[in-house]
Amino acid sequence: MFELLGIPPQALFGQLLLGLINGAFYAMLSLGLAIIFGLLNIINFAHGAQYMLGALVSWMLLNYFGVPYWWALLLAPVVVGITGVVLERLLISRLYHLDHLYGLLLTFGLALIIQGLARNYYGISGLPYTIPSQLSGGQNLGFMFLPNYRAWVVVASLIVCMTTWFVIEKTRLGAYLRAATENPTLVGAFGINVPRMITLTYGFGVGLAAFAGVLAAPIYSVNPNMGADLIVVVFAVVVIGGMGSILGSIITGFGLGIVEGLTRVFYPEASAVVIFVIMAIVLLVKPAGLFGRTA
Amino acid sequence: MKKTGFLLTALATSLFASTAFADVAVKLGVLNDRSGVYSDLAGEGSVVAAQMAVDDFKAAEKGITVEIISADHQNKPDVASNIARQWYDQDGVDAILDVPTSSAALAVNDITREKNKVFLNSGAGTSDLTGKACSPNTVHWTYDTWQLAHGTASAVVANGGKSWFFVTADYAFGQAMERDATEVIKANGGEVVGAVRHPFPGTDFSSFLLQAQSSGAQVVAFANAGGDTINSVKQASEFGLVQAGQSLAGLLVFANDIHSLGLQTAQGLVLTESFYWDLNDQTREWSARFEEKMNKKPSMVQAGVYASVLHYLKAVEALDGKGAGEVMAKMKETPTDDPLFGKGTIRVDGRHIHPSYLLRVKKPEDSKGEWDLYDIVDTIPAEESFRPLDQGGCSLVK
Numbered sequence: 114m115f116e117l118l119g120i121p122p123q124a125l126f127g128q129l130l131l132g133l134i135n136g137a138f139y140a141m142l143s144l145g146l147a148i149i150f151g152l153l154n155i156i157n158f159a160h161g162a163q164y165m166l167g168a169l170v171s172w173m174l175l176n177y178f179g180v181p182y183w184w185a186l187l188l189a190p191v192v193v194g195i196t197g198v199v200l201e202r203l204l205i206s207r208l209y210h211l212d213h214l215y216g217l218l219l220t221f222g223l224a225l226i227i228q229g230l231a232r233n234y235y236g237i238s239g240l241p242y243t244i245p246s247q248l249s250g251g252q253n254l255g256f257m258f259l260p261n262y263r264a265w266v267v268v269a270s271l272i273v274c275m276t277t278w279f280v281i282e283k284t285r286l287g288a289y290l291r292a293a294t295e296n297p298t299l300v301g302a303f304g305i306n307v308p309r310m311i312t313l314t315y316g317f318g319v320g321l322a323a324f325a326g327v328l329a330a331p332i333y334s335v336n337p338n339m340g341a342d343l344i345v346v347v348f349a350v351v352v353i354g355g356m357g358s359i360l361g362s363i364i365t366g367f368g369l370g371i372v373e374g375l376t377r378v379f380y381p382e383a384s385a386v387v388i389f390v391i392m393a394i395v396l397l398v399k400p401a402g403l404f405g406r407t408a
Numbered sequence: 409m410k411k412t413g414f415l416l417t418a419l420a421t422s423l424f425a426s427t428a429f430a431d432v433a434v435k436l437g438v439l440n441d442r443s444g445v446y447s448d449l450a451g452e453g454s455v456v457a458a459q460m461a462v463d464d465f466k467a468a469e470k471g472i473t474v475e476i477i478s479a480d481h482q483n484k485p486d487v488a489s490n491i492a493r494q495w496y497d498q499d500g501v502d503a504i505l506d507v508p509t510s511s512a513a514l515a516v517n518d519i520t521r522e523k524n525k526v527f528l529n530s531g532a533g534t535s536d537l538t539g540k541a542c543s544p545n546t547v548h549w550t551y552d553t554w555q556l557a558h559g560t561a562s563a564v565v566a567n568g569g570k571s572w573f574f575v576t577a578d579y580a581f582g583q584a585m586e587r588d589a590t591e592v593i594k595a596n597g598g599e600v601v602g603a604v605r606h607p608f609p610g611t612d613f614s615s616f617l618l619q620a621q622s623s624g625a626q627v628v629a630f631a632n633a634g635g636d637t638i639n640s641v642k643q644a645s646e647f648g649l650v651q652a653g654q655s656l657a658g659l660l661v662f663a664n665d666i667h668s669l670g671l672q673t674a675q676g677l678v679l680t681e682s683f684y685w686d687l688n689d690q691t692r693e694w695s696a697r698f699e700e701k702m703n704k705k706p707s708m709v710q711a712g713v714y715a716s717v718l719h720y721l722k723a724v725e726a727l728d729g730k731g732a733g734e735v736m737a738k739m740k741e742t743p744t745d746d747p748l749f750g751k752g753t754i755r756v757d758g759r760h761i762h763p764s765y766l767l768r769v770k771k772p773e774d775s776k777g778e779w780d781l782y783d784i785v786d787t788i789p790a791e792e793s794f795r796p797l798d799q800g801g802c803s804l805v806k
């Protein structure tokens with residue numbers, strides 16, 4: 114049997130698949146960030162906290178109201194999305210005329226407050242959330258044991274990412290959105306309510322983060338810091354893909370998940386750093402990111 | 409930095425009491441993780457535990473004024489060093505308590521020795537604190553990697569788990585844990601077939617678990633802690649390691665972790681702890697009082713903070729002074745006796761000696777309450793729980 118750099122091919126396939134699964138989370142989160150940045154010009158640092166809220170809300174729905182996973186998958190993003198809309202109306206909308214930095218600072222502060230509150234009430238150890246019975250167990254693929262739930266994560270994430278891409282790039286609504294990004298005044302002159310569209314877009318981006326959070330709840334510990342650990346990596350993904358590029362964020366999300374997965378096999382100690390090394394290289398060679406347009 | 413003052417009660421009592429002894433004022437600093445992965449097992453709960461020790465000791469009535477301050481070291485050795493220096497140099501702190509995260513604890517260990525103060529460690533695991541890094545100014549109270557490795561690994565090997573794979577957190581604690589456990593496994597006729605070091609803290613352990621799975625080892629051991637262990641065990645259950653015939657061993661698992669995992673996921677896991685709230689009437693009584701304040705049962709780390717502060721205050725009372733050298737000597741020559749760890753001693757290398765407990769996580773149907781987590785499989789007597797004095801390489805041992 115041949116081996117690649119001392120790793121049997123079975124193990125390699127397994128790791129590629131796992132990388133894809135992690136990439137699914139990166140893709141969903143970076144997609145939300147890209148949409149928000151593209152339309153609002155806000156670097157949404159609260160994204161990780163909103164991802165955490167998605168998981169937390171689904172835990173609350175289950176434990177306080179007996180709402181099962183499948184409904185939570187729908188309800189939690191809506192609930193968290195609504196909190197996003199409120200935040201946008203009350204706070205973020207006041208910063209549009211200022212530099213990016215102010216939006217970044219505001220959302221970073223919000224993230225710390227949300228995480229702090231969650232930590233205060235629920236502690237740091239995390240809350241148990243079990244895999245829905247329909248998706249427990251797994252398949253033996255020969256080269257690895259693939260839990261059904263992980264397969265579902267990849268499928269769900271691909272559907273959501275592709276639908277979002279389709280809506281933004283191929284539909285009339287998406288055309289309005291893209292036009293409003295280019296020239297909000299002109300689009301407003303055609304009778305389209307641009308501020309409302311911006312608000313809803315923020316709500317949608319936040320909802321995407323929450324959706325990823327619900328997907329994550331059964332496999333990662335639901336704890337206040339789950340988003341904070343992830344968000345820095347996701348920002349690197351967005352930077353590599355090109356700020357504001359929809360397709361770029363999806364492809365880089367999955368791609369970097371795979372790169373990280375492979376690093377875990379060949380040199381696990383470096384797996385936390387590899388994405389940032391790539392980011393540094395991309396910034397040096399192509400500062401606008403792999404899929405970004407130079408302004 | 410948050411101040412928890414006892415000054416008011418302390419002052420009030422000392423003003424009115426016609427005290428015969430001179431007042432001693434001590435300042436204790438609880439330095440631990442207040443926001444990260446270890447903030448549930450240490451965090452504010454350790455401050456509360458220290459406060460309970462001061463109250464239970466009735467320090468004020470005995471002429472000892474105690475002020476407790478606390479800070480977050482964020483599990484970073486550099487942050488811990490800076491705070492420790494500031495506390496000793498500027499804030500007049502006499503003793504630093506708790507300090508989970510071995511790398512941070514080793515840093516505070518050095519600074520405490522340099523400044524000639526007292527370090528009562530409860531939260532950190534590395535057995536180097538009483539081994540090659542031992543210091544005359546440090547007491548390592550609650551647990552260490554040698555103790556846990558021996559408790560858990562020798563029991564698992566004895567039950568037929570001969571081949572091991574380690575999933576290890578890549579820092580001082582994880583490495584010490586892996587090293588100490590490897591020693592035990594080999595000494596008992598087992599073998600280590602592989603190990604993987606993951607960045608600390610981690611989130612996704614599936615890659616490492618897959619490597620563990622393909623290694624074919626009988627036992628997959630987690631040499632990590634807190635949130636890392638929770639995620640590892642949760643994902644091991646998802647990837648069907650146990651169904652496929654491998655067994656899991658948690659080398660450092662706290663009651664809070666099991667509570668968070670849920671018995672459904674964690675059942676059957678074998679582990680070692682120094683303290684469990686449901687050991688006897690005294691631990692139950694104290695834990696109930698702790699729960700009133702914190703809304704959860706104490707971890708062994710928090711119990712260790714309580715017991716070590718109690719013993720420290722006894723030494724201060726006996727000496728009517730707080731000089732580090734005298735206090736340390738007094739603490740070592742006086743046998744320890746507290747409601748949580750029972751009777752014990754502090755050895756010359758700083759190791760506190762007490763029994764440890766081999767525990768197994770209950771099945772959900774056997775559990776009678778939210779915190780009814782363990783069956784006690786075995787009690788390891790105090791004299792067998794810790795590394796023999798002459799094997800640690802501590803320079804204080806002649």
